[in-house]
Amino acid sequence: MNTASLLVKARRAREKEHRLKPSLRLKTIGDIRAFIRDKGLVSTLVGNELPSLIGAILGKPWKPTGRGFTSWLDWWNVQVSGHRIAYWLRELSKDKDVIETRIFRDTKTLVSSKLWPVMDPIVEHYHKLASDHRILSTFEWRIMDVLEEKGPTRTDKLRITLQLTGKTNTAPFHRSLVKLESLGLIVGYEDPKPERHLHANIWRLWRQAFTERSNKGSPSYEKALEDLLQCTIEAAVLVPEKEVADWFRWNDSLLEAKEALVSSGKALRAGRFLLATTVA
Known part of the structure; x- marks a missing residue:
């Protein structure tokens, strides 16, 4: 199959796998949970290569139509x-079977x-790198220390x-949370029993x-990164290859992992794109 035909097939497969037609949309919470379980990684909203939960529920591609929360x-x-x-x-x-993170493009990812x-x-x-004070600021490491000592904290x-309650600390504090969350070092979930109007x-x-x-031990960092990248490409179905370098903050071996996947046939290269092997 030539490149053009393969890309046409991949785009159709992506539309089907991401549920971007009204006849394929997710209609129940059971559908939603099965969708997340099947894909492995799902973007909560939209705007990147992963399947969009909102798009799959609506049964069509969705993009913000206005600024802020209006859309x-x-x-x-x-x-x-x-x-x-x-x-x-x-x-x-x-959910006990889902963790909400920002590992993909610093955006909400299930x-x-x-x-x-x-x-x-x-x-x-990366926790080891952080422990060696090679990747985090003192400010970010303090957050890790508190969570280590106190456990889950709102x-x-x-x-x-x-002692960061002043307005001048708000932006730096939230930037630090986003960085730690994007590295996977911390994860969050909404307080199920908040005070009134507090989210x-x-x-x-x-x-x-x-x-x-x-108990059998874990794969190496390099093998785990390769496996995660393969799962991401399979979930996305079709991706511009040049974008892969920007997907994760864990990027020190990402390009090597990409080439290993292509060389071993675990991902397909078609022109400027990478495709899931299920497309072929």
Whole structure:
């Protein structure tokens, strides 16, 4: 099959796998959970190569039509299994088989439990670098220290403990949370019993969230990164190859992992694109 035909086939496969037609849309919370479990990694909203949960629920590609939260009105009140999508997004962040992260392009990404053992060696590699004070600022390491000592801690209480309650500290504090979350070092879920009108995450270390490690040992960091990249390409189906370098903050061996996948036939190269092997 020539490159042009292969890309046409890949685009059709992506539309099907990402549920971007009304006849394929996710209609129940059971559909949603199965979709996340099957894909492994799912973007909560839209705007990157991963399957979009919102797009799959609507059964069509969705892009923001306005600034801020205005465009969220396109889907905010859509009902799934008797509740608005917004309700299920909160519930999914607390699901025992889903972890909400920012590992992909620093954006909200749902990761199913089948990929946690793949992520673990990667996160542990960066936890070791952090422990050696090779990658984090003192500010970021203080957040890690508090969570290590106190366990899961809500955002407002974390700021109080760190003595960072002033407005001037708000932006640096949240930037640090995003960086730690993007490295997978911390994960958060919405407080299920907040005070009235308070929406805040409870934060914990990755190793506090993922505790079921195999006695057989873990793959190397390089092998785990290759496996995760393969799972990401399979979930995305079709991706511009040049974008891969920007996917993860774990990028010190990412390009080597990409070439290893192509060389071993675990990912396909078609012109400027990488394709999942299921397309062929």
